[in-house]
Amino acid sequence: MPFPHVPLLPVLRWATFGLLALTGGLVLVGTILQYRKDRQNRHRIACYQAWETQLTDYLFKKGYEDGSFGPVSWADRWLFRDFLARYQxxxxxxxxxxxxxxxxxxxxxxxxxxxxxxxxxxVRAQAAKEISVFRLDEPAEHAPPPVTERPWRWKPGVRMEGYLDQVLPLLDDPVPFVAHTAAQALTHSRSLRFAAPVLAWVMREELYQRERLLRVLEGFGPDLLPWMKENLESPNQNPEPWILYALLVGSHRHRESLPRLLWLLDVPSVDLRASVLKALIILADPEVYPRVLSFAASPAWEIRAQVARALGVLGGPSAVPDLLPLMTDPVYEVRRNAAQSLVDLGHSGVSALSWLADDPASDRFARDMARERLEWADERGHL
Amino acid sequence: MTRRWPAQTTILVVEDDPATAKIIQVRLEMEGLKVLVAANGMEALEILHREQVDMITTDLMMPAMNGFRLVQEVRDLAPPKGRIPILLLSSNHSEQDMVRCLAAGADDYMAKPISVQVMVERLWRLYERSHRVG
Structure with missing residues (x-):
């Protein structure tokens, strides 16, 4: 079948011309965009340099008076906002x-x-941060003088309260760092009216992430602990938030919470008991030693591992006889913690470990672990 | 209390953020101090070898050489440079870092955000103490 007649040369010519025009157009657009970006950057650098000098004068020489910083044009206000953010x-x-x-x-x-x-x-995260850092929700008693006395600062109709309430929806933000910044902004306010939503946000995270987020919760300060005690569901119904409670007691070293921690030990939840034992290690009250010892035979290795650490801290050298049986535990982590506790006890613990390491009649696992920890301690000059 | 810094007392400010460095520099210059600025530990060591420095204030997290390493390097120098009082500034509030820095030989530690007024006061105390002891 014959090919239809196509005027190939003119088509090629027009296609080449079209391609060149398109490339030229794209290059031109790119150049214009780059030129605009360069101009913006030059403008930003010039503004920053000028403002840096103005700012130091303002901070250390002039202080606040209306206009003492110097004028900032309306178009540069967003730039100025970014400039101030660097100092937050x-x-x-x-x-x-x-x-x-x-x-x-x-x-x-x-x-x-x-x-x-x-x-x-x-932009969302920065806005949440500004609300927190510049205290845009501070209570009325700390608010500056009335509008009439400071007209430059308070535009009619601009309310200071309520900004933090607008941060609340960001806890559900699909971008994790935005939600994290929002939670930090809310806790930074120390207002316990945000404790429930922030706690719910932490509880939505995986268990291993929650311990990392304790730092955010700590922002509420020690008042969060009594609030949790009053507002959380019973630990028997929902033990998970009480894990955070126990860890917070530990991080705040809140000794008044000791009775509540001991009460939580009765709740049959492995993770909760392990967290309570961690907190007890930090509080280091020797009175709780017998109670901790009663968990040495727990069927859960996570609990026995914490007991192995706690006994050394709470009991001192007298804990050696209780630590030795844990050296024969079938779980490595328990044996390692028991051996570490013995090393930390100093002379009496190290003697016990040396005896285990050298005694051919001792349990094989206990002997290996004793040797491993003694070597570890020797390498670090602890012996 | 009035601080009377001796003439030509020199302080080395090691800070990678130029905005913060500028604020600290201006405030210290207002105290009558001579201020040298370095952007990281490497630059700071170069300046230390070249110039007479009476005190150092350094950030902890910096590129090239961090504040922790700088403290160690300064303490390895022969006296009197090895005994220069050092104030560490850090945005990391962890207890471990604080202990680590003090153990490395820093004389004091401040967590960011810092009040420049408080920093000046602490530097004065460090200066006074080092000269009393020295």
Missing amino acids: STIAGQEFELLRELYLGMGLHASLPQRLKDRDPN
Whole structure:
């Protein structure tokens, strides 16, 4: 079958021309975009350099007076906001209060509600952080003087309260670091009205992640513990939040919570008991030794492993006879913790380990573990 | 209490964030101190070999050489440089880091965010103490 007649040369010519025009157009657009970006960068650097000098004058020489920082054009306000953000995590005290005055005085907080809903997760996180750092929700008793006395700062109709409530939905943000920043902003306020949602957010995470998130919860301060005691479900019904409670008692070294910890030991949950034992190790009260010892024969190895650490800390050298049976435990972690406790006890513990290591009649696992830990201690100069 | 820094007292500020470095520098210059700025531990050591420095304030987390390593390097120098008082600044609040830095030979530790007024006061105490002891 014959091919239809196609005028090949003109088609090729037009296609080449079209391709060249397209490439030229793309290059032109790219150049324009790059030029704009360079211009913006140059402008940003120039602004930052000027503002750095102005800021040090403002912080250390002039102090806050209306306009003492110098004018910032409306178009550069977003740039100025980013400029101030650089100081949020480094400057505190009197200088930070002056930064806060500047931030509020320029009305930079007015855009927060929109920024909390921005499509860019960095913008959402930054907005949540600003609310927390610049204390945009501080209680009325700490609020500055009335509007009439400071008209430069308080635009009519701009309320300071309620900003943190707008951060709350970010706890459900699909981007983890935004949710994390929101939780930090809420805990930083120390307001226990946010304790329930933040705790619920922590509980949605995997168990291993929760321990990492304790730092966020610690932001509420020691008042969180009594709040948890009053508001959590019974540990028999839901032991999981009580694991956090136990770990928080440990991190705050909150000795008043000792009776509650001992009570939690009765709850038949392995993870909860192990966490309570961890907290008891930190509180280090020798009175609880007999209670801890009663868990040495627990069927759960996680509990026995914690007991092996706790006995050495709580009992001192007198714990050696109770630690030796744990050296023959079938689980490696338990034997290792028992051996470590013996090393930490010093002379009496090391003597017991040396005896185990040298006695051919001792349990094979106990003997190997004793040798391993003695070598470990020797390498580090602990012997 | 009035601080009376001797003339030409020199302090080395080691900080990788230029914005923070500038704030610290200006405040210390207002105290009448001569301020040298380095962006990391390597630069700081170069300056130390070249110049007479009376005190160091350093950030902990920095590129090239961190503050912890810098403290160790300074303490390995022969006296008097090896005994220069060092104030460490860190945004990491962990107890372990604090202990590690003090054990390495830092004289004091401040967690960020810092109040520059408090920092100046601490530097003065360090200076006073080192000169009393020295």
